[in-house]
Amino acid sequence: MRQALVAAAAFALAISPAIAQDKPAAAAKPAASKKAAKPSAAPVEEKDAATLEFEKFRAKMIEEGNPAELFEAQGEEMWKTKRGPNNVSLAESCDLGLGVGVVKGAYVQMPRYFADAGKVMDAERRIVWCMVEKQGFKEADLHAKPFASGTYTPEQTSLVTYVAANSKDMKFAVPMKDPHVKDVYEVGKEVVKHRAGPYDFSCNTCHGADGKRIRMQQLPNISTQKGAAMAVLGWPGYRMTGNVMLTHQWRMGDCFRQQRFPEPKYASDTVTALLTYMTANANGVTYTGPGIKR
Amino acid sequence: MKTTARNSLVAMAMIAAAPAAFSDSDHRAKALVMMKQDFVTKGQATADRIFEDGLQAICNRTGNQPPADITKRLEADQMAGVKYPADGKLMGDWKEGEKIAQSGRGFTWTDEPGLPVGGNCYNCHQIAPKETSFGTVGPSLFHFGKLRGNTADMQKYVYSKIYNAKSYNVCSEMPRFGHVGALRPEQIRHLVALLLDPESPVNK
Known part of the structure; x- marks a missing residue:
């Protein structure tokens, strides 16, 4: 095996000058395949009946009372109450980047770099960090069941919803001038290109070009401001499938599931890198607050 | 993940031989280290899939x-791994093909391992006109056989394209x-029939 590898490498070396700059050539196919049918894809902006129906429903729901508001209220109480083994509140101990206890505008300016943690963190990761470092909760406990299911909603989900609601109608402004943030953004850009797994999928397979759909589901192109906004707006969101409140962290995991990838660890660098890439691409877009998802 | 020894050997040798063309950027190198640390096995989706x-x-x-030269060699290598049905018949039953084309299950951490895996075809392609819920990641395959015929060469092309699109x-x-x-292989030939059989709704 080893010998074969060396031999193959030597052979490849011999041909390597040809590697230089040629453009890829089209592979041989039966000639008739040139007469390919014109794709009769629907125009980019066309929405199917189900999508329109859902949007009407969502508008009505929000008018009558967005279910996310319940979690926002719970999160506000948790934020202001002395809790955990250290019996301190997050309001008096947690800095989301704009000063201890400041929630107004914090969500749309994350992910950002936190010198005390030495890391770039998204909102959820930062809240979990504060719960561990300031309030004394055990990280393992917070990581054990980090997303809602059935009637269970993790505390950090309600807290994220509260913090996010306090950035409603404000523009995304991930601090890209910070070299730490820029670096994580660039790493995130590499993550979205990484093809692997049984189906060779990357994030970009579905989310790297305009006007694509899986079945009838429109796929935002997260490399553009408009597409990134579609991917970022509405999170955290109350999801009609399962009737649960879910965060953007959760959504990243579900993407990887469908990508046939393994599971990203909760509150990991990889998830922060993706959220940095997407949210920064949406910089300048107005955040509409916690939403309702299909 | 299943990969033929031959496949990875050729590719790895190419990487080793051409550091300038294939070297990782700093950010990609960081991303690879990070992902290696951050992904864990769940269900059948093992951590090594990363x-x-x-x-x-x-x-x-x-x-x-x-580059073109690498492309040709890799495609040939992928093609060499394509396995055809023992009896040599590449056209099966388009009705069975339609069922396989409809299913998108398989390989995720919520799928039961070992279940028949779907072809995921409609997720990305327009195929038979009756199914209006189709994706647009790939080209439309409506009238695929009507436009191209179903010669032995065309059957072989469609079969091997589905078996290994990278060839x-x-x-x-x-x-x-x-x-x-x-x-x-027997499922793939049902899909070949879905695209090429004159009786398939794709070609009506």
């Missing part, structure tokens, strides 16, 4: 556009359904 096979590594390092387009977005063991 690692690239040789072909994925070359596509990832060249922005899905390897024609090395960094194609399309999965390698036969190569990774998602679809068996």
Whole structure:
């Protein structure tokens, strides 16, 4: 095996000058395949009946009372109450980047770099960090069941919803001038290109070009401001499938599931890198607050 | 992940031989280390799926556009791994093909391992006109056989394209359904029939 590898490498070396700059050539196919049918894809902006129906429903729901508001209220109480083994509140101990206890505008300016943690963190990761470092909760406990299911909603989900609601109608402004943030953004850009797994999928397979759909589901192109906004707006969101409140962290995991990838660890660098890439691409877009998802 | 020894050998040798063309950027190198730390096995989706096979590594390092010479050799290598049904028949039953084309299950951490895996075809392609819920990641396949006929060469092309799309387009977005063991040869020939059989609704 080893010998074969060396031999193959030597052979490849011999041909390597040809590697230089040629453009890829089209592979041989039966000639008739040139007469390919014109794709009769629907125009980019066309929405199917189900999508329109859902949007009407969502508008009505929000008018009558967005279910996310319940979690926002719970999160506000948790934020202001002395809790955990250290019996301190997050309001008096947690800095989301704009000063201890400041929630107004914090969500749309994350992910950002936190010198005390030495890391770039998204909102959820930062809240979990504060719960561990300031309030004394055990990280393992917070990581054990980090997303809602059935009637269970993790505390950090309600807290994220509260913090996010306090950035409603404000523009995304991930601090890209910070070299730490820029670096994580660039790493995130590499993550979205990484093809692997049984189906060779990357994030970009579905989310790297305009006007694509899986079945009838429109796929935002997260490399553009408009597409990134579609991917970022509405999170955290109350999801009609399962009737649960879910965060953007959760959504990243579900993407990887469908990508046939393994599971990203909760509150990991990889998830922060993706959220940095997407949210920064949406910089300048107005955040509409916690939403309702299909 | 299943990868033929031959496949990874050729690709790895190419990477070793051409450091300038295939070297990782600092950010990509960081991303690879980070992902290795951050992914964990869940259900059948084992942590090692994050690692690239040789072909994925070359596509990832060249922005899905390897140089022509590498492309040809990799495509030939992928093609060499295509296995055909023992009886040589490449056209099966289009009705069975339609069922396989409809199913998108398989390989995720919420799928039961070992269940028959779907072809995921409608997720990305327009195929038979009756199904209006189709994706647009791939080209429309409506009237595929009507436009091209169903000669032996065409059957072989469609079969091997589904078995391993990378044997024609090395960094194609399309999965390698036969190569990774998602679809068996007899399932692939049902899909060939869906696209090429004159009786298939695709060609009406």
